[in-house]
Amino acid sequence: MYLIDFILNGVVRRAIYGAIVLVRTGLGVWFKCLLVLVLGVSSCLAQESVPKNIVSLSLCTDQLLLMLVPRQHIASVTRGAIDPHLSYMAAAADGLVLNSGGIEEVLPLKPDLIVGSAFASRDAVRFLRHLGYPVKLIGLPQSIAEIREMVLNFGAWVGYHSGAKQMVKKMDEQLAHLDKQHQGIKKTALIYSPNGYTMGSGTLENTMLKVAGFDNLAIEMGVVGFEQITLERLVAAQPDFLFIEKHVDNPNSLASHYVSHPVLNKMPLTQALEFIPSRLRACAGPMVVEAIESLVGKRNE
């Protein structure tokens, strides 16, 4: 029953309407062939039961959705998705229904799949599951292997496994190409963010540095995850590269005073550079490769 319902309501019905219009305008024989083809493809998709009304509850799933799934199947993405500072897919998200992770925003959209991050909107997720909605959550991948796995899983959930496979393949090719570019002496690096935070082991940023051929000094300092380090320890560490994360849209905070301290540009053996933009590292995904490319570029300058 479900299958028939699906076929009638879905792509096929749209295709048939389109066909009738086209046949009337007289594209005759050619179109009949196309019609057969469309029917074939859509019945294939129907067997995989592709969700066609997907709601995303986190910035990271927003971006994966926008990369893998046709726009008409995306019911809603989060508000962050259209922020060009945070979202790699900001342009593609323009015009979609936006949510802030609230249950009341999600229910009227009648989603047939809800995707989100295991670390965002937990209450909404618990409630939506309780109501019987299918909810799929991605984790926080921190290595390239974990990103690969997440993309493939996500592709399977949303019914575009082959697209996901292609995406992973492309990532691997680009990374293999990068590997050849940065062979040579290891350079040391440290990241410094607003409020004096640095990124150590178990972070995506650490993976990026490692893959780009840097030794992250935060690891030697014993930093796990995100930790504050004092300005003095940073100066004393003497990294070859200091990657400073600036807060782009608003410098007026004490947090950003940390990253604009004059001492950062006076360290004799250190090159202080701006870190890669947030949209390339706010989430794990194929954009990470672009972030690594940018780091390799800074290293080879």
Add this chain to the structure above:
Amino acid sequence: MNSYPRVLGLLFLAVMGSFFADICVGPVTLQWANIWAAMVDNKASLDALILFEIRLPRAFLAMLVGATLGISGAALQGLLRNPLAESGVIGVSNCAALGAVLVFYFGMTQWSWFVLPLAGLVGALVSVVMIFLLAGRSGSTVTLILAGIAINTLAGALMAMALNFAPNPYAMQEIVFWLLGSVANRSMNEVLITVPFITVGWVLILSCGRFLNALTLGEETTKSLGFNVRHLRWRLVIGVVACVGAAVSVSGNIGFIGLVIPHLLRPWVRHDPQRLLAVSALGGAVLLLLSDVAVQLLSSGGELKLGVITSLVGGPFFLYLILKNRNVWS
């Protein structure tokens, strides 16, 4: 026994000592030989960089802010003839912080260097005027404290609201800085923008010393002694708001120094309000420098705010004052 020059000299040595202690403590152990070599041979040295760019601005700021809070406490206690008058207690610091928050988070500090300290000054001025209107010259401690509570609460709430609406994701968490104060991670820029305002404030306050002495005899007597009370009162108020406003605009609201220090030092100068001004400045500097040493020894990451330490010292002292003077005030 304690002659005035000797007290001043002693306190000055204490300032030097605590200043040195403040630049000695920190997460990195400095090699003084390297710094000396860097200064003599003009060589690049990490130790010199840490000393000059990180520790000296911090210690200078602690010294300037501590001295300001000490001298302004002594001035306000003399002016209002009230032992509990202090910029933190009567709401001057919070209002100065409110002024600074408004210009800082809404991007106005980029207009010019003096916008931030000036905004602190204006905020402080508003609160002093309100204190005068609410508590007047009656000298009633209860009225003064109640007015202070009202102004503090209002300024705190407005500050939280301003931070909430500020176009910045970090703004709201930074309320801790503005309410408790800190001199960590500041650069010479912050020292330089406050120095002109603080200097003017100190000079104005110190020039009112004889007036404060006369005020102990009552306002009418002061007038009959030939003082222009109206003029001098304004001069003192402008002096206090200039230095407190500028200090708070870069360090946040560091409480209780202006309360504790004048009380502790008053016997040293035989309850002479004029002499109390200078010794309170030196004493305030010592207390804040030592508090900053304590902050760094207790938490290397600098998470602990300076106001926590000064309040830990000042809070119990405040209670002691209330208990001691309970009979006098009721």
